Amino acid sequence: MATKIGKLVGFFNLIFGELNEEEKALIEEKIIETYKEKNITFDDESLYKNNKRKIFKGSQDMPILEDLFNILGRDEKTKKFKTKLIPFVKGSMKFFNNYSNIELNNSLIVADVYDLGEENLKYGMYLFTDIFWDKIKENRKDKKAIYLDEIWRLIGVTSNKEVASFIYKIFKTIRKYGGSGVAITQDISDIFSLDNGTYGKSILNNSSIKTFFSLEEENIKILAQYSNLSEKEKIEIKALKRGECLMFVSDNHILTKIECSYLEKKIVEGKIDEDSNSLK
Numbered sequence: 001m002a003t004k005i006g007k008l009v010g011f012f013n014l015i016f017g018e019l020n021e022e023e024k025a026l027i028e029e030k031i032i033e034t035y036k037e038k039n040i041t042f043d044d045e046s047l048y049k050n051n052k053r054k055i056f057k058g059s060q061d062m063p064i065l066e067d068l069f070n071i072l073g074r075d076e077k078t079k080k081f082k083t084k085l086i087p088f089v090k091g092s093m094k095f096f097n098n099y100s101n102i103e104l105n106n107s108l109i110v111a112d113v114y115d116l117g118e119e120n121l122k123y124g125m126y127l128f129t130d131i132f133w134d135k136i137k138e139n140r141k142d143k144k145a146i147y148l149d150e151i152w153r154l155i156g157v158t159s160n161k162e163v164a165s166f167i168y169k170i171f172k173t174i175r176k177y178g179g180s181g182v183a184i185t186q187d188i189s190d191i192f193s194l195d196n197g198t199y200g201k202s203i204l205n206n207s208s209i210k211t212f213f214s215l216e217e218e219n220i221k222i223l224a225q226y227s228n229l230s231e232k233e234k235i236e237i238k239a240l241k242r243g244e245c246l247m248f249v250s251d252n253h254i255l256t257k258i259e260c261s262y263l264e265k266k267i268v269e270g271k272i273d274e275d276s277n278s279l280k
Contacts, residue, residue, distance in 0.1 A: 001042045005031050007130050010162035014122055016084055018160055026078055034068045059099040065089055066097050093120060096127075104135050122153040126163055129154070133170055136179050144179045146170070151183040152190035155199040164199040171203045183207070188219040192226060201226045210248040211256075214240035 005028055012027055013019050019027065038061065040046050049057045069089045072082035088096045093116070103109075109132070113124030125148070132146055148154070148167070155164040171181045183203055185191050191200035204210065204226055215223065215237050223229060229237075233253060237246055247254045260268065 001032075001035065001040065001044075006162075007166065010160070010166055011123070011126055011130075012081075013160040013162050014126060015088070016081055026075075027081065030068060030071050030075070030078055034063045034071050037067065037071075038063050059101070062099070064097055064099060069097075093123075096123070100131070102131060104131070121150070122158060122163075125150075125153055129167070129170070136174065137177050140176070140178050142178055144177075145182060146174070146179065147182045147184065149184045150186075151203075152185050152187065152193070152200075155194060155203065156190045157193035159194060161195060164194055168199050168202050168206075171206045188215065189222050192222060197226060208250070212237055212246045212248075214238065214242075214244070 008031055009024055049055055066089050069085045072078040087093045111128035113121055116124045136144055154167045174181045220234050243258050245256050247256050
């Protein structure tokens with residue numbers, strides 16, 4: 001319960017804007033109240049619907065966003081937060097106000113959130129990352145990897161310290177769970193835009209392999225502030241052609257040319273027959 005509350009406060013920080021300590025305490029109080037109405041407390045035993053057989057409660061037994069929405073409206077001090085939740089409960093983003101139906105037993109799980117719209121991508125990215133992180137921690141023996149495209153949305157200036165700290169924690173600890181994390185961004189400056197680049201730098205430093213494709217002069221200058229680029233490498237990165245990159249592997253800096261296989265080329269070009277899974 002305590003872990004879940006911490007993650008939810010981070011999520012609501014994205015929606016409500018940067019919360020001060022008093023506002024965080026108020027939101028936490030209302031989240032606790034919301035779960036209590038579903039008979040869920042800090043006692044882990046309350047998560048079972050059958051204590052004798054140790055059967056966990058399902059999605060339908062959990063509160064949804066509208067439950068919190070209603071509780072926020074009961075208190076004058078939190079009515080402003082209820083107003084900000086209207087789009088998520090009754091408006092254009094009311095799909096957030098539902099029970100989870102995500103299937104996590106597949107070998108490959110893709111969370112396509114781009115239809116949410118530019119301004120709302122970070123909400124979907126954060127929720128899915130939270131769900132995937134719980135799945136990653138289930139079994140340390142299983143090998144797994146998480147890919148976070150456009151990671152700047154969660155660690156950049158449009159995010160907040162609670163969310164960025166959560167993402168950094170994943171990259172710092174995922175190896176302990178038999179996993180690996182891949183952070184992807186097209187604009188270097190964006191990942192260093194929050195808190196003087198603290199979170200972008202931390203993730204960069206915790207990555208055993210760093211791959212840089214062609215960058216513009218401005219981005220090269222920013223990257224040089226957070227990595228040990230030589231003057232020669234600055235020139236090389238700017239001159240890289242399509243498919244070429246500079247890789248940092250431990251202390252080795254390697255100029256690399258990436259060539260796809262015949263099968264990969266056909267997949268990228270969309271020349272796979274979906275019915276027969278054969279090449280055209």
